[in-house]
Amino acid sequence: MHEWALAEGVISTILTVAKKKDAKEITEAEIKIGCLQQIDENIFTTAFRELVKHTPLEKTKIKLKNEEAYFKCRTCELEWNLTNTTNALGREESEAIHFIPELAHTFIRCPRCGSPDFAVTRGRGIWVEHIKILK
Amino acid sequence: MHEWALAEGVISTILTVAKKKDAKEITEAEIKIGCLQQIDENIFTTAFRELVKHTPLEKTKIKLKNEEAYFKCRTCELEWNLTNTTNALGREESEAIHFIPELAHTFIRCPRCGSPDFAVTRGRGIWVEHIKILK
Amino acid sequence: MATINKRLKDIKRVIVVVGGKGGVGKSLIATTLSLVLSKRGHSVGLLDLDFHGPSCHTILDAKGVMPTEGEGIIPPEIHGIKLMSVVYYVGEKPLPLRGTEISNVFTELLAITKWGRTDYLIVDAPPGMGEEILDVIRLMKKGEFLIVTTPSNLALKTMSRLVKLLLEIRVPVLGIVENMRITKTKLTEELAKGLDIKYLGYVSFDYNLEGCISNPKKLLKTKFADNVKNILKVV
Amino acid sequence: MATINKRLKDIKRVIVVVGGKGGVGKSLIATTLSLVLSKRGHSVGLLDLDFHGPSCHTILDAKGVMPTEGEGIIPPEIHGIKLMSVVYYVGEKPLPLRGTEISNVFTELLAITKWGRTDYLIVDAPPGMGEEILDVIRLMKKGEFLIVTTPSNLALKTMSRLVKLLLEIRVPVLGIVENMRITKTKLTEELAKGLDIKYLGYVSFDYNLEGCISNPKKLLKTKFADNVKNILKVV
Ligand SMILES: Nc1ncnc2c1ncn2[C@@H]1O[C@H](COP(=O)(O)OP(=O)(O)O)[C@@H](O)[C@H]1O
Ligand SMILES: Nc1ncnc2c1ncn2[C@@H]1O[C@H](COP(=O)(O)OP(=O)(O)O)[C@@H](O)[C@H]1O
Ligand SMILES: [Mg+2]
Ligand SMILES: [Mg+2]
Ligand SMILES: [Mg+2]
Ligand SMILES: [Mg+2]
Ligand code: NI
Ligand code: NI
């Protein structure tokens, strides 16, 4: 589960932002999870808690929030979301997108015109939405 | 002077927008001109007036406004504007950018780190900012 | 978009030379095709879409020429071919571009270039199936794709990926040209069959070709050019 | 960025095989170099950056293998080489990507791949000087560039553009390898001199090479591999 790698990335982002803001303590971090990647929240949380042991983030609470994945076709301009995607994804395909969201361009097509030329407009990746700090 | 080609593009945009808005008459169009391309406003205006003869835009007033060109370096994150660009552009270089603004990546470098890997954040191209219509 | 469609309106056919793989002979075939068609009396345009490695001007030996301006940009005629390329503006200098920038250059070129009445516009595509190819599909609705490959396993695999994509989205595919054949092999022909597209024939590896780059007259007299003419009969 | 640097921390040298031009032998040289270094007892990683035409897995005959997961992604070892490629996930299917998407895939690969202690990470670059090359420069600060070209005028011109760029921004350039030499010519060597970079030697055109693709043991016994070993002495 590369949720560990994702947790590492999130932790280093939080620390960078906190440093920029001159934080003394980071009380909470809100983390947004794009649905495209189907990240396992339990594993992610376990990884996070494990990795922050003996770091300034040891006591930081985390809130995980989801963002639905949206696409926009560059050929016919249709916008749609992942749940509407007609060609249901198989296990291996989901797995691929789990690791690298852009691989969606191999497995997903515009439900109206069939084009592989679309943008992922929302719900890609994982990112820190905001942090609460004490100065 | 390919200002004629640019005027053609602007005209077709105005007509498309006006149609979408169900306009009966288009009284005015505000056109933004990015400074990167150094478009000749006189030639542009002449071309526009010539090309709209016997079209619904014959009486449309045009207002031209400039937008300074800004760059942002992807290597060192410096932002700068065209007038600050250290390597002054020669005539042929200006000409190249006049036709195709992206050719800036051959002739312009980040004034801090020398990188050619920068984004043109503002002041590229020519576009219709807004139109005034009667319904 | 409207401007682009207007610019392409008076062009009868648009042939896009692609391969997926680099170095399979796309530029040489695209340019030789242009020369042959032009010699036969057709009016021909050639658009070099390989902004990072433009080659058509070298093959045609285009020197000291520039497009002329007049209500747009009119490409100069070189050996009878209207050639458009970024090389007029950047010369031998590098043009490093990211994807969206490539897309912008392409859109700009299509919007400003006045081809006029043209029988064939030949498009010399870069390798890959990125920005340029996706934009050809999006912006040049008339495009018919001519696939070039070598019989090497590495080229065939990459070419297959591209062809699968083109067939899936149902753009016209003229067929496959096998280039640089050294020994006889059925690999390319069989792959074409498997992909259900036309095998257009082969072009032999021509050891004298290198000496004819930058000399269109000599180029037209090579075995390579003879092979290209045979392909043309089938298209 | 911090994550990426951490992932690359335990890698001693990063060699990026580029050419500007496609089909000059970047993938074969990058893969053969990896095999030779690995046979000599070094720990070697190989990153296939050509997302539209991945080739390293074909040359190494990597079949039925997948990266393993565990606090990141650990690439499988094939003939002693840790190979990372999108091919594990997309198989033979096309992966059409625009520029920003290419950049995202690259960033993601660097962030999740755990190379571990590695003496050499060889990066097999695609043609061009677009998104992938600019991102290697931006994200892999340790990268040393190995230039591959053929002695053809078309390849040399495109390679020159890329080298000019690399020299201008002052990234380390190891030198130029002349590949697929058929007849003796001084063109490449002279160009290297003109560009003020090292000429590393040549690799002959090897008519038996095609039969050794997908057979690393045979590949290592070719004249091609011998030539590559000679180049290695100079680097
Ligand atoms: N039939 C052929 N015989 C010999 N050499 C060829 C042949 N076709 C192409 N070449 C050579 O192969 C190289 C790649 O050709 P090029 O047209 O630049 O390919 P691409 O545009 O696909 O990258 C050039 O050096 C060219 O001279
Ligand atoms: N020294 C050589 N002799 C003969 N064929 C070669 C040699 N080097 C490369 N090739 C062939 O040239 C083609 C392109 O090689 P490849 O490694 O895929 O290039 P690139 O990665 O630069 O596109 C392949 O078909 C390969 O088998
Ligand atoms: Mg997309
Ligand atoms: Mg830019
Ligand atoms: Mg080419
Ligand atoms: Mg390759
Ligand atoms: Ni996972
Ligand atoms: Ni002009």
Ligand SMILES: [Zn+2]
């Ligand atoms: Zn669509």
Ligand SMILES: [Zn+2]
């Ligand atoms: Zn900078």
